[in-house]
Amino acid sequence: MLLSKTFFFACMLIIPVHAIFAQYETPGPDWLADRGTGLPLSIFGNYINKGEFIFYPFYEYYYDQDAEYKPQELGYNVNIDYRGKYKAHEGLLFFAYGFTEKLAVEFEMAMISATQYKSGNDVSNMPGNLHESGPGDIEGQIRYRWNKETARHPEFFSYYETVFPSQKNKYLIGTQDWEFKLGHGVIKGFTWGTMTVRAALAYDVVEKKTEIGEYAVEYLKRISPRAQIYLGVEGTQDEVEFITDVQIKIISKMALRLNNAFGISSKATDYAPEFGLMFRF
Numbered sequence: 001m002l003l004s005k006t007f008f009f010a011c012m013l014i015i016p017v018h019a020i021f022a023q024y025e026t027p028g029p030d031w032l033a034d035r036g037t038g039l040p041l042s043i044f045g046n047y048i049n050k051g052e053f054i055f056y057p058f059y060e061y062y063y064d065q066d067a068e069y070k071p072q073e074l075g076y077n078v079n080i081d082y083r084g085k086y087k088a089h090e091g092l093l094f095f096a097y098g099f100t101e102k103l104a105v106e107f108e109m110a111m112i113s114a115t116q117y118k119s120g121n122d123v124s125n126m127p128g129n130l131h132e133s134g135p136g137d138i139e140g141q142i143r144y145r146w147n148k149e150t151a152r153h154p155e156f157f158s159y160y161e162t163v164f165p166s167q168k169n170k171y172l173i174g175t176q177d178w179e180f181k182l183g184h185g186v187i188k189g190f191t192w193g194t195m196t197v198r199a200a201l202a203y204d205v206v207e208k209k210t211e212i213g214e215y216a217v218e219y220l221k222r223i224s225p226r227a228q229i230y231l232g233v234e235g236t237q238d239e240v241e242f243i244t245d246v247q248i249k250i251i252s253k254m255a256l257r258l259n260n261a262f263g264i265s266s267k268a269t270d271y272a273p274e275f276g277l278m279f280r281f
Contacts, residue, residue: 031149031189034222039104039145040157040187040196041096044245044259045220045230046278048098056094058257058276062114063087064269069116071124074171078124086269088114088172090136092276104143110136114172132172139163154188159200178205181213193221212237225249233264240265241272253280 028037038047041054048054067086072079090112098104113133118126141161149155161181167174183200195218202213216234223229230245245259259274 029151030191031151031194034189034194034220034228035187037101037148038098039102039143040185041104041143042106042141042159042161043094043096043278044218044232044243045228045247048096048104050098050101052098053281054094054096054278055281056096056257056276056278058092058094058274060090060092060272060274061088062090062269063271064263066266067116067269068267071122071126074116074126074130076124076126078122078126080124082119082122084119084122085117086115088112092136101148102145106141106143108140109138112136112173116172130172132170134170134173135166136173137163137175138166149187149189154186156184156186158182158184161200176206179203180205183213193219195219234261235265235268238265239263239268241268247278250277254278255280 035045035047036049038049038052040047043056046054064086066083068081068083069086070079070081071077090110092108092110094106094108096104096106111134113131115129115131117129139161141159143159144157146156146158147153159182161183163175163179163181165175165177168176180203181200183198185196185198187194187196189195197217199215200213201210203210214234214236216232218230218232218234220228220230226249228247230243230247232243232245234241234243240263241261242264243259243261245257247255247257249255255278257274257276257278261269261272261274263270
């Protein structure tokens with residue numbers, strides 16, 4: 001954790017301050033000043049245009065002082081909820097392509113190393129810590145824009161996500177069976193920033209039920225030709241996080257992305273920093 005924090009602050013120090021706070025004049029309609037003409041991606045604050053290809057390798061760390069777990073769901077003998085420390089390191093690859101002005105696809109895959117520590121109150125036969133590593137979630141999305149935003153009307157979009165089975169015999173990492181998600185959102189730009197509201201329904205094949213998936217309220221502001229900031233609140237049922245994101249363009253086709261997620265509900269991960277380099281072609 002100390003290493004990831006040290007790297008994060010080092011990256012922040014090397015970002016040119018003048019690039020972040022330089023005066024920015026809007027090229028085009030005011031309502032598109034923050035995001036441009038592209039359609040939204042699942043990577044916060046990012047949009048893609050027709051014919052554009054995006055490649056984003058990134059790293060994410062997870063730390064939770066009191067993650068909720070149930071020994072029976074991890075292959076052990078007690079069906080009671082406990083709280084214990086959880087840590088994970090994850091490397092991910094994200095790809096996206098804009099087929100048309102209305103349609104884009106995404107694909108993401110991960111490798112993860114995760115450890116769940118046993119609670120002092122846990123009476124199960126679970127060991128002191130359970131560690132797993134290997135392929136994490138593998139998922140794809142279809143993104144569709146129903147209309148383009150205008151000065152008076154917001155933009156509406158939808159997305160369909162499939163999470164593929166990647167770990168049949170592991171419990172902490174990956175996905176044991178198919179998962180599906182269908183979501184909708186609305187975007188509107190203002191002189192003071194761009195707002196997005198979205199929500200989704202999720203279907204889990206293992207549990208054979210449909211439930212409320214992710215939901216979010218997001219704010220995006222471009223503060224210079226090279227820099228943008230993002231603030232958001234995202235939740236999945238009773239797990240709610242506050243998210244901050246800074247993206248700095250280093251060269252014309254490459255940007256540094258620094259993201260932090262802070263748990264604001266008891267069941268959310270306490271802290272999850274992320275950093276990576278985004279390439280656009």
